[in-house]
Amino acid sequence: MSLDEAASQLAxxxxxxxxxxxxxxxxxxxxxxxxxLCIAMLRRKMRFRxxxxxxxxxxDLPPGAGVLLCDFGSGIExxxxxxxxxxxxxxxxxxxxHVNPRLFGVDGDRELSAAGTAYLVARKxxxxxxxxxxxMLGIIGDGQDLEGKNLEIFNEAVAQSVITTERxxxxxxxxxxxxxxxxxxPYLHQISGDEVAAMDLIDTASVEDEPExxxxxxxxxxxxxxxxxxxxxTSLYGDRFSLEREIIPDAHAFTAVVxxxxxxxxxxxxxxxxxxxxDGLAEAWETTIHHxxxxxxxxxxxxxxxxxxxxxxxxxxSVASDVADAISRDSLIETPVFVxxxxxxxxxxxxxxxxxxxxxxxxxxxxxxxxxxxxxGGHRRRAGATISSSRLxxxxxxLAEVLAA
Numbered sequence: 508m509s510l511d512e513a514a515s516q517l518a519x520x521x522x523x524x525x526x527x528x529x530x531x532x533x534x535x536x537x538x539x540x541x542x543x544l545c546i547a548m549l550r551r552k553m554r555f556r557x558x559x560x561x562x563x564x565x566x567d568l569p570p571g572a573g574v575l576l577c578d579f580g581s582g583i584e585x586x587x588x589x590x591x592x593x594x595x596x597x598x599x600x601x602x603x604x605h606v607n608p609r610l611f612g613v614d615g616d617r618e619l620s621a622a623g624t625a626y627l628v629a630r631k632x633x634x635x636x637x638x639x640x641x642x643m644l645g646i647i648g649d650g651q652d653l654e655g656k657n658l659e660i661f662n663e664a665v666a667q668s669v670i671t672t673e674r675x676x677x678x679x680x681x682x683x684x685x686x687x688x689x690x691x692x693p694y695l696h697q698i699s700g701d702e703v704a705a706m707d708l709i710d711t712a713s714v715e716d717e718p719e720x721x722x723x724x725x726x727x728x729x730x731x732x733x734x735x736x737x738x739x740x741t742s743l744y745g746d747r748f749s750l751e752r753e754i755i756p757d758a759h760a761f762t763a764v765v766x767x768x769x770x771x772x773x774x775x776x777x778x779x780x781x782x783x784x785x786d787g788l789a790e791a792w793e794t795t796i797h798h799x800x801x802x803x804x805x806x807x808x809x810x811x812x813x814x815x816x817x818x819x820x821x822x823x824x825s826v827a828s829d830v831a832d833a834i835s836r837d838s839l840i841e842t843p844v845f846v847x848x849x850x851x852x853x854x855x856x857x858x859x860x861x862x863x864x865x866x867x868x869x870x871x872x873x874x875x876x877x878x879x880x881x882x883x884g885g886h887r888r889r890a891g892a893t894i895s896s897s898r899l900x901x902x903x904x905x906l907a908e909v910l911a912a
Contacts, residue, residue, distance in 0.1 A: 559774025
């Protein structure tokens with residue numbers, strides 16, 4: 508069976524359901540994936556309920572058929588056979604209604620996200636080509652490349668004028684001050700979270716009270732270059748994507764807003780934007796900036812304390828993933844990064860690996876978590892685990908052994 512045939516099989520099964528319980532991971536990729544399929548179902552007048560979750564396990568699911576998981580589920584071996592899974596994580600679920608690029612030789616880290624996989628299923632449910640813009644949320648949100656299946660979807664979207672492109676500054680915000688102060692992707696050392704630094708850069712780069720982009724970017728590069736890899740510097744300017752059918756046309760901004768709202772427990776608000784309702788747009792932006800400022804403060808605190816063997820700790824679970832992304836991507840650390848956040852008796856760990864390391868972080872984290880009485884998994888370069896807070900030291904010991912093997 509091919510990926511295309513698997514998408515057709517799941518679409519046919521989905522279309523026969525009287526009611527669908529949809530669960531989606533709470534990041535940009537998961538919410539976009541679920542939204543793509545929910546819009547496709549709406550157009551067929553199908554009934555469903557969408558819930559956004561940080562994580563899922565087999566015990567959370569209602570009995571019976573009609574359960575659809577988006578951007579999680581692949582790593583859960585004990586899922587009921589009849590559960591539908593649209594995912595791109597390392598697969599352990601063996602059910603027949605499982606659409607995952609990795610099962611068909613497609614790189615789920617770089618070449619197809621959950622949103623892209625959901626789009627393939629949605630295309631089997633009808634003419635849903637206008638939803639291709641939402642696939643960009645998965646590509647950008649999960650740091651994927653415009654290659655392989657992603658590029659096929661993108662090219663089709665460009666041909667249909669669903670996506671248009673231009674070159675420009677890729678910082679996210681409603682104005683440049685907000686963009687600098689709340690910058691997390693990339694994180695700008697000695698600028699993000701620093702009101703004085705942000706205002707000074709804007710004032711220096713301004714002519715007639717309007718900052719000149721090329722001058723501003725040059726000043727930013729000079730400020731952050733001692734602390735950041737080349738990839739961070741080059742990410743400030745590049746291709747920008749306009750999603751012509753979406754509430755927030757700028758793809759990087761839309762990704763940031765959906766991701767932040769989902770991680771703040773406002774998954775319904777995030778999904779409403781993907782479902783093209785403008786009603787909560789102002790609230791979503793305020794939620795986003797508040798979340799990003801919390802992430803910035805957590806990054807600064809973590810870097811000041813330092814991370815022994817790549818381990819850092821933050822106070823809030825909702826920021827751990829973004830902190831791990833920023834430290835591994837935008838600092839000069841060359842080892843895997845692990846960010847732990849304790850919430851009472853449980854500890855949640857976000858793991859990231861630099862692109863030039865060959866280790867399979869998803870398998871390593873899963874093995875260490877299982878040995879510590881927890882669970883985990885993910886991608887080769889991005890993974891996560893949940894363990895007992897009292898067993899964090901044990902997890903670190905097991906992980907060191909696994910990585911050294």
